[in-house]
Amino acid sequence: MFKYLNYPSQLSGWKANGGDPCGDSWEGIxxxxSSVTEIKLSxxxxxxxxxxELSNMKSVQSFVLSKNSLSGEIPYQLPPNTIHIDLSNNGFTGTVPYSISQMTGLQDLDVSHNQLNGELSDMFGxxxxxxxxxxxxxQLKGNLPLSFTNxxxxxxxxxxxxxxxxxxNVxxxxxxxxLNVENNRFTxxxxxxLKDINNLQTGGNSWSTVPAPPPPPGVHHHSHNEDEQKSAEGGLKSAVSVVIIGATCLGVLLVVALLIALISRRKSSPSSHFLDEEMGDQHKGLTSGKTQEFSTELYKGISEDEKDHKQVDSTTSTAIKSLQRAPSMGLKTSPSGRVSFSDNEFASHLIVSRSTSVRAVHYSLADLQSATAYFATGRLLGVGSIGRVYRAKYEDGKILAVKKIDSSLFNGRRPDExxxxxxxxxKFNHPNMAGLVGYCSEQGQNMLIYEYYRNGSLHDFLHKSHDFSKPLTWNTRVRIALGxxxxxxxxxxxxxxxxxxxNIKSSNILLDAELNPHLSDYGLANFHERTSQNLGVGYNAxxxxxxxAYTQKSDVYSFGVVMLELLxxxxxxxxxKPKSEQCLVRWATPQLHDIDALGRMVDPALCGLYPTKAVSRFADIIALCVQVEPGTRxxxxxxVRELLLLVQHTSMQMKEELSSSRRTEDSDY
Structure with a gap:
C-alpha cells in the first residue's frame, strides 16, 4: 500500500520494507x-x-482514506471484515467493487465525490x-439493483x-x-x-406527472396528511364508530368461535394437514437460518395477486386442491412456461443445499423447444466439449443462449448432480462473467440458460473474418484482457x-454490445475428464x-495464451502456418522480450495503431503467464494489477506524446 501511494513522506513511521505498524506507531494506524484494526488517513x-493486496488485512474494521487525491479503480478486494469504509472525495474511477458483497458486517459505506461510473451490480443481498x-x-448509471430490498x-x-x-420502488x-435521489434520471x-421520510430530496428527476396507478389489491397507502385530516373529522363520527365497532367485534367473536369448533372437528382431515404442513415449511424456511434475501427470491416472478391469494385465501378448498395437484407451494406457471426456481421437485434439492438466494429460473422443455425451433441447426451458436449452445428467441424480443449438455456425460453420475x-x-455474480439465467431438467435432458451476447465469442471476433466486422482496437484488446x-x-x-x-479459451470469452468480456463455461469442470484432450487445444499448460497437477496456475497459463491471441x-x-509457427506459444515466447521481433508479431489488423511501450508491457505480462513451471507463474x-498499471502508463504516455506532437507543430511554425 505504501508503494502504491508513492511512498508519501507525510506518513511518519511508515517503511517500505519491514517494521511494525503497531509497535512503531505508524501514522494513521x-x-x-499486534493486529491492525484501523487505517484512518483522511x-x-x-x-x-x-x-x-488489501484482502490480507483481515483484522481491519475501519478503512478511511477520504479527502485525498487517490486515483485509479477502487481495488476489487478490500479488507474483508471492514465495518466502516470511507473513500469519498478522491478521484477513483471504475465502479463499486463487487467484493463488498462479501462484507456481511459492513455498516457504513461512503464512496461519494469520485468519478465512479458503470452500473451497480446486484451485490447487496x-x-x-x-x-x-x-x-x-x-457518474453511476442504470437501474437500482433488486438486492437493495435486502x-x-x-x-x-x-x-x-x-x-x-x-x-x-426497491x-x-x-x-x-x-434519502436523497436528486439530479438523476429516475422515472x-x-x-x-417514502413520502413520510423526514429528510427526503427528490428534485431533478423525470417523475411521472400523471396519477400513480392504484396499489395492489388489499393494500392501502396513505400519507401523514391524510391521517391528520381523518383525525380532525373524527369528532362527530366517533360515537357512531364505537357502536359499529362494538357490534362488529361481537359478530367476529361469534364467527371465530364457530370456526374453532369446525376446525377442531376437521383436525384430522388429510387436505387440511397437507396445507398446514406446506405453510409450516414456509415459516420454518424463514426462521431456521434462511435470510430475508432468500424469502424475497422465493417469490420472484409471482404477481401481487398470486401472493395475496396464497396469504389470504389459503384456507379455501381451491387452494388446498392446487397444493395437492403438485408440490409447488401453489404457485402458478407463467404463460411462457417459466416458473420460480423453487417451484418444482428438482429445485428442492438446491434450496436445501444453499443458504444464499437462488436466482436461476426453471424453463420448461416445451418452452425451450419453441424458442429454439426444436433446437434447429439454424439456431446453433456453437459446439463445445460438453454440449451444444443454441439461440432461443421469444416473442417479446428477448434472446437467450441455451447450453444443452450431452446426456452421455450423466452416465454413472448421481441423479442430483x-x-x-x-x-x-x-452463486457466482461478477460483471465479467456470463450470467446464468435459468436451467431445464426434464425427460433426461439437462440445460443451462445464459444471457445472450450479441457479438459472440472473442475467438469468432479475432479469427473468423466477416466483411462487416471491424478489427478490435488496441485499447479494446487490453480492456478485454483486464475484464x-x-x-x-x-x-x-x-x-x-x-x-x-x-477451460479458459477465447471461445469461452463472450463479448456484449460494447465489447465488454464475459467469461463463460465456469463451474463445469466436473464434466471434463481433466485431461489435455478435453481442454481447448493449444491452451493446455x-x-x-x-x-x-491442474491448479489455478494452469488457468493462468491458458489465460496467457488468450492474451497472445489478442496480441x-x-x-x-x-x-x-509454417511448422515452426503452428504452435503459438512455442513460436511467440522466445520473441516476447525482443522489441524488433515484437513489432513483427503484433496483429497486422491493428495497422500499427498502438503505443509501442504498452505492447512491450503487455508482452511482459504474457511471458510471466506462460512460464513452463507452474510455480513461476x-x-x-x-x-490484474499489472494490466491496470499498463492502462495507467498507457494513458500517461498518450498524454506525453500528444504534448510532444503539439510542441513539434509549434516549432514548425
Whole structure:
C-alpha cells in the first residue's frame, strides 16, 4: 500500500520494507494488540493508488482514506471484515467493487465525490447490517439493483448527482429516515411509503406527472396528511364508530368461535394437514437460518395477486386442491412456461443445499423447444466439449443462449448432480462473467440458460473474418484482457471455496454490445475428464497431461495464451502456418522480450495503431503467464494489477506524446 501511494513522506513511521505498524506507531494506524484494526488517513494529501493486496488485512474494521487525491479503480478486494469504509472525495474511477458483497458486517459505506461510473451490480443481498450508504456525486448509471430490498438496516441513503435510471420502488420497504435521489434520471412515481421520510430530496428527476396507478389489491397507502385530516373529522363520527365497532367485534367473536369448533372437528382431515404442513415449511424456511434475501427470491416472478391469494385465501378448498395437484407451494406457471426456481421437485434439492438466494429460473422443455425451433441447426451458436449452445428467441424480443449438455456425460453420475451444478453456478455474480439465467431438467435432458451476447465469442471476433466486422482496437484488446483477468481472479481468490475454471479459451470469452468480456463455461469442470484432450487445444499448460497437477496456475497459463491471441491475432494452433509457427506459444515466447521481433508479431489488423511501450508491457505480462513451471507463474490478482498499471502508463504516455506532437507543430511554425 505504501508503494502504491508513492511512498508519501507525510506518513511518519511508515517503511517500505519491514517494521511494525503497531509497535512503531505508524501514522494513521490503529491496532488491537499486534493486529491492525484501523487505517484512518483522511485529508493527508495522498496520491497514487491503494494497491491490490488489501484482502490480507483481515483484522481491519475501519478503512478511511477520504479527502485525498487517490486515483485509479477502487481495488476489487478490500479488507474483508471492514465495518466502516470511507473513500469519498478522491478521484477513483471504475465502479463499486463487487467484493463488498462479501462484507456481511459492513455498516457504513461512503464512496461519494469520485468519478465512479458503470452500473451497480446486484451485490447487496448479504449487507443486512449496512445502515448508511453514500454513492452521490459520481457518474453511476442504470437501474437500482433488486438486492437493495435486502438492506433491511439502511437508514441513510445518498444517490444524488449520478445518472441512475428506472424507478426507486426497491427502496419502498427500507427503514430510511434520510434519502436523497436528486439530479438523476429516475422515472415513475415516488412510492407513498417514502413520502413520510423526514429528510427526503427528490428534485431533478423525470417523475411521472400523471396519477400513480392504484396499489395492489388489499393494500392501502396513505400519507401523514391524510391521517391528520381523518383525525380532525373524527369528532362527530366517533360515537357512531364505537357502536359499529362494538357490534362488529361481537359478530367476529361469534364467527371465530364457530370456526374453532369446525376446525377442531376437521383436525384430522388429510387436505387440511397437507396445507398446514406446506405453510409450516414456509415459516420454518424463514426462521431456521434462511435470510430475508432468500424469502424475497422465493417469490420472484409471482404477481401481487398470486401472493395475496396464497396469504389470504389459503384456507379455501381451491387452494388446498392446487397444493395437492403438485408440490409447488401453489404457485402458478407463467404463460411462457417459466416458473420460480423453487417451484418444482428438482429445485428442492438446491434450496436445501444453499443458504444464499437462488436466482436461476426453471424453463420448461416445451418452452425451450419453441424458442429454439426444436433446437434447429439454424439456431446453433456453437459446439463445445460438453454440449451444444443454441439461440432461443421469444416473442417479446428477448434472446437467450441455451447450453444443452450431452446426456452421455450423466452416465454413472448421481441423479442430483446437475442440481448441485446449478446451485454452485448460481452463486457466482461478477460483471465479467456470463450470467446464468435459468436451467431445464426434464425427460433426461439437462440445460443451462445464459444471457445472450450479441457479438459472440472473442475467438469468432479475432479469427473468423466477416466483411462487416471491424478489427478490435488496441485499447479494446487490453480492456478485454483486464475484464477476463478480473473474472478469473474472482473465481480464484474471492469465491469460497476457490474455483478452478479448467477451460479458459477465447471461445469461452463472450463479448456484449460494447465489447465488454464475459467469461463463460465456469463451474463445469466436473464434466471434463481433466485431461489435455478435453481442454481447448493449444491452451493446455504443460502439466495438464497429469490431471491431478491442474491448479489455478494452469488457468493462468491458458489465460496467457488468450492474451497472445489478442496480441498477435493468431490461433493457438494453426496447421496452415509454417511448422515452426503452428504452435503459438512455442513460436511467440522466445520473441516476447525482443522489441524488433515484437513489432513483427503484433496483429497486422491493428495497422500499427498502438503505443509501442504498452505492447512491450503487455508482452511482459504474457511471458510471466506462460512460464513452463507452474510455480513461476503469477497469481491472477497480480495479472490484474499489472494490466491496470499498463492502462495507467498507457494513458500517461498518450498524454506525453500528444504534448510532444503539439510542441513539434509549434516549432514548425
Amino acid at each position: 490503529g491496532c488491537s494488540g 485529508n493527508y494529501g495522498l496520491s497514487g493508488q491503494l494497491g491490490y 448479504s449487507l443486512s447490517k449496512l445502515n448508511s450508504m453514500d454513492l452521490s456525486f459520481n 438492506l433491511t438496516s439502511l437508514t441513510s441513503l445518498h444517490l444524488e448527482n449520478n445518472k441512475l435510471t428506472g424507478s426507486i 427502496l419502498r420497504a427500507l427503514p430510511l429516515n434520510e 415513475g412515481w415516488i412510492p407513498d411509503e 446437475f442440481s448441485d451444478i446449478v446451485a454452485s453456478i448460481s 477476463t483477468a478480473r473474472a478469473i481472479a474472482y473465481l480464484h481468490e474471492v469465491c469460497s471455496p476457490p474455483l478452478i475454471h479448467k 504443460p502439466e495438464c497431461t497429469d490431471p491431478s 498477435t491475432g493468431r490461433m493457438p494452433l494453426d496447421s496452415n 503469477p497469481p491472477t490478482s497480480q495479472v
